[in-house]
Amino acid sequence: MKTVIALxxxxxxxxxxxxxxxxxxxxxxxxxxxxxxxxxxxxxxLLAATTKSPHLSILHAPxxxxxxxxxxxxxxxxxxxxxxxxxxxxxxxxxxxxxSAGNTGALLAxxxxxxxxxxxxxxxxxxxxxxxxxxSGEPGATLLIDCGANMDCKPLYLAQFAKLGADYLTKVRGLxxxxxxxxxxxxxxxxxxTLAKEAYELLETADVNFIGNVEALEIPAGAVDVAVCDxxxxxxxxxxxxxxxKNFMYMLKDELTADVRSKIGALISKKAFGRMRQRFNQxxxxxxxxLGLKHLVVKAHGNSNAVAICNAIRQCVLFEQAEQG
Amino acid sequence: MKTVIALxxxxxxxxxxxxxxxxxxxxxxxxxxxxxxxxxxxxxxLLAATTKSPHLSILHAPxxxxxxxxxxxxxxxxxxxxxxxxxxxxxxxxxxxxxSAGNTGALLAxxxxxxxxxxxxxxxxxxxxxxxxxxSGEPGATLLIDCGANMDCKPLYLAQFAKLGADYLTKVRGLxxxxxxxxxxxxxxxxxxTLAKEAYELLETADVNFIGNVEALEIPAGAVDVAVCDxxxxxxxxxxxxxxxKNFMYMLKDELTADVRSKIGALISKKAFGRMRQRFNQxxxxxxxxLGLKHLVVKAHGNSNAVAICNAIRQCVLFEQAEQG
Numbered sequence: 001m002k003t004v005i006a007l008x009x010x011x012x013x014x015x016x017x018x019x020x021x022x023x024x025x026x027x028x029x030x031x032x033x034x035x036x037x038x039x040x041x042x043x044x045x046l047l048a049a050t051t052k053s054p055h056l057s058i059l060h061a062p063x064x065x066x067x068x069x070x071x072x073x074x075x076x077x078x079x080x081x082x083x084x085x086x087x088x089x090x091x092x093x094x095x096x097x098x099x100s101a102g103n104t105g106a107l108l109a110x111x112x113x114x115x116x117x118x119x120x121x122x123x124x125x126x127x128x129x130x131x132x133x134x135x136s137g138e139p140g141a142t143l144l145i146d147c148g149a150n151m152d153c154k155p156l157y158l159a160q161f162a163k164l165g166a167d168y169l170t171k172v173r174g175l176x177x178x179x180x181x182x183x184x185x186x187x188x189x190x191x192x193x194t195l196a197k198e199a200y201e202l203l204e205t206a207d208v209n210f211i212g213n214v215e216a217l218e219i220p221a222g223a224v225d226v227a228v229c230d231x232x233x234x235x236x237x238x239x240x241x242x243x244x245x246k247n248f249m250y251m252l253k254d255e256l257t258a259d260v261r262s263k264i265g266a267l268i269s270k271k272a273f274g275r276m277r278q279r280f281n282q283x284x285x286x287x288x289x290x291l292g293l294k295h296l297v298v299k300a301h302g303n304s305n306a307v308a309i310c311n312a313i314r315q316c317v318l319f320e321q322a323e324q325g
Numbered sequence: 326m327k328t329v330i331a332l333x334x335x336x337x338x339x340x341x342x343x344x345x346x347x348x349x350x351x352x353x354x355x356x357x358x359x360x361x362x363x364x365x366x367x368x369x370x371l372l373a374a375t376t377k378s379p380h381l382s383i384l385h386a387p388x389x390x391x392x393x394x395x396x397x398x399x400x401x402x403x404x405x406x407x408x409x410x411x412x413x414x415x416x417x418x419x420x421x422x423x424x425s426a427g428n429t430g431a432l433l434a435x436x437x438x439x440x441x442x443x444x445x446x447x448x449x450x451x452x453x454x455x456x457x458x459x460x461s462g463e464p465g466a467t468l469l470i471d472c473g474a475n476m477d478c479k480p481l482y483l484a485q486f487a488k489l490g491a492d493y494l495t496k497v498r499g500l501x502x503x504x505x506x507x508x509x510x511x512x513x514x515x516x517x518x519t520l521a522k523e524a525y526e527l528l529e530t531a532d533v534n535f536i537g538n539v540e541a542l543e544i545p546a547g548a549v550d551v552a553v554c555d556x557x558x559x560x561x562x563x564x565x566x567x568x569x570x571k572n573f574m575y576m577l578k579d580e581l582t583a584d585v586r587s588k589i590g591a592l593i594s595k596k597a598f599g600r601m602r603q604r605f606n607q608x609x610x611x612x613x614x615x616l617g618l619k620h621l622v623v624k625a626h627g628n629s630n631a632v633a634i635c636n637a638i639r640q641c642v643l644f645e646q647a648e649q650g
Contacts, residue, residue, distance in 0.1 A: 070515070151518035232558070237561065243544060243545045248570065272590070
């Protein structure tokens with residue numbers, strides 16, 4: 001039987017067009033059926049123009065939660081929004097997961113209310129895979145958690161993020177006993193702010209393979225499989241990665257075009273630069289799971305294109321397969 | 326008259342050798358006289374072996390504060406340490422500034438006690454210049470403050486960091502009305518953790534050119550001249566920059582050597598890669614000033630080599646010239 005995924009057709013900067021296109025891509029590539037949640041009057045014509053696939057259906061949701069709406073207010077007043085209806089579908093068992101590129105805060109708040117937290121979990125968190133490169137040269141990824149859900153954290157939340165992240169890597173990516181590090185300003189245990197110091201103590205006795213503090217310096221070198229922090233730090237690191245990688249490529253372009261010889265060399269090496277861009281192409285990752293919920297909810301980047309949406313759906317499918325298998 | 330700088334000869338991973346060599350470089354290149362603060366029995370032979378310059382002298386300090394010592398305890402018990410004696414020299418007016426690659430926390434604690442804070446300033450902060458590239462292609466730098474001093478901050482501290490940072494850029498680097506941004510997870514004013522939200526309000530009425538929240542994404546693109554945050558976030562960003570830039574170059578090397586054509590192109594473009602490395606060569610920056618103190622104290626990177634020490638001294642000289650001019 002096909003995995004059924006609910007997709008927020010109205011969320012994100014490029015919705016609904018890019019989202020619908022992403023869904024079309026997904027049903028072409030994967031063994032999946034998609035419920036496009038949103039305003040049927042807007043989605044139906046888009047869908048009719050692109051595909052006749054029987055694996056795409058529309059679930060009408062007349063309201064939309066905007067990016068700048070206050071999460072708690074939005075979810076209270078917009079019960080008929082694509083986010084609320086999409087999550088309800090998952091909760092009721094009509095879909096295995098929900099993907100949205102919409103308002104992160106609203107998605108989290110709604111997911112917590114509608115889908116609910118796993119027993120014992122205080123706060124669900126957003127886990128994002130950052131590309132890394134081990135000193136051996138082997139490319140890999142570090143799960144950075146929390147990247148966007150909990151701005152002000154208690155130490156216990158961080159210890160739980162560690163467990164959620166490690167379990168995710170074990171289950172979905174097949175890692176054995178993944179290492180967990182606490183992002184900190186030094187490796188010594190007495191380093192850091194109050195939150196880090198207290199979280200360190202909890203992590204020492206947590207049911208994870210805790211290897212201590214990890215300096216941000218070591219994250220790109222793949223020093224740990226799971227890097228734990230509050231969502232303020234995590235979101236800064238995540239967005240900084242994006243901005244830095246982009247700007248680094250611009251700088252490199254400046255230098256490679258600053259003299260004729262280098263310019264010629266760069267033209268010859270063109271393929272290598274293409275592969276480099278691919279390593280940091282966030283469309284390939286597509287989305288980040290909210291971990292700690294009773295069902296799967298994946299947040300896609302606000303500016304997702306069709307490829308990113310398709311890959312966020314792939315994350316759901318892989319997760320569902322791991323759950324079943 | 327030569328600017329006199331006190332230099333912690335015993336601080337840093339490569340002390341005293343690299344520090345003494347850095348001092349020798351500095352007196353060769355700049356109009357400066359240097360007091361090497363540390364154990365004379367160790368420094369004198371090193372000095373005798375390298376130079377006869379009359380602009381280098383030794384100020385004996387028999388004790389050393391180690392990297393892993395607890396700052397407050399260390400400064401209470403080691404009054405005869407190079408950090409304490411060096412700072413005292415500055416306070417008493419025998420040197421215009423103090424440079425140390427030693428224990429950051431101890432340096433800050435000692436500087437606050439010995440040199441003292443500027444009137445009205447709650448907490449001195451460490452400001453570091455990160456290389457950026459404006460969308461126009463113009464290379465520049467963003468002052469990231471605080472990068473290492475205050476792990477747990479009150480909103481008022483952040484507002485003061487903004488002012489200290491802006492004043493520094495105006496005075497030392499000649500920027501007119503530098504822009505200030507608050508590092509945050511979104512541009513909207515209601516975004517962020519409690520600290521960021523409260524700091525935003527104070528920054529709106531502060532005597533700086535505050536342009537609002539800045540996402541980490543925009544920092545490498547030079548969106549602001551001064552980027553304000555607590556030292557936990559700042560230190561993570563600073564160290565992440567270092568690790569990411571290094572690892573990015575490794576990744577690029579992997580890709581450039583993965584096929585023969587790219588390999589040849591890379592050889593031809595060699596000069597461009599050299600210039601790229603130079604952009605992120607922290608030895609060129611050398612050190613970061615603690616802002617908000619009554620006198621100048623510059624923290625050099627723990628693993629400073631001679632060039633980095635020399636450039637940290639240059640920062641002091643420039644600062645002193647700006648003070649005088």
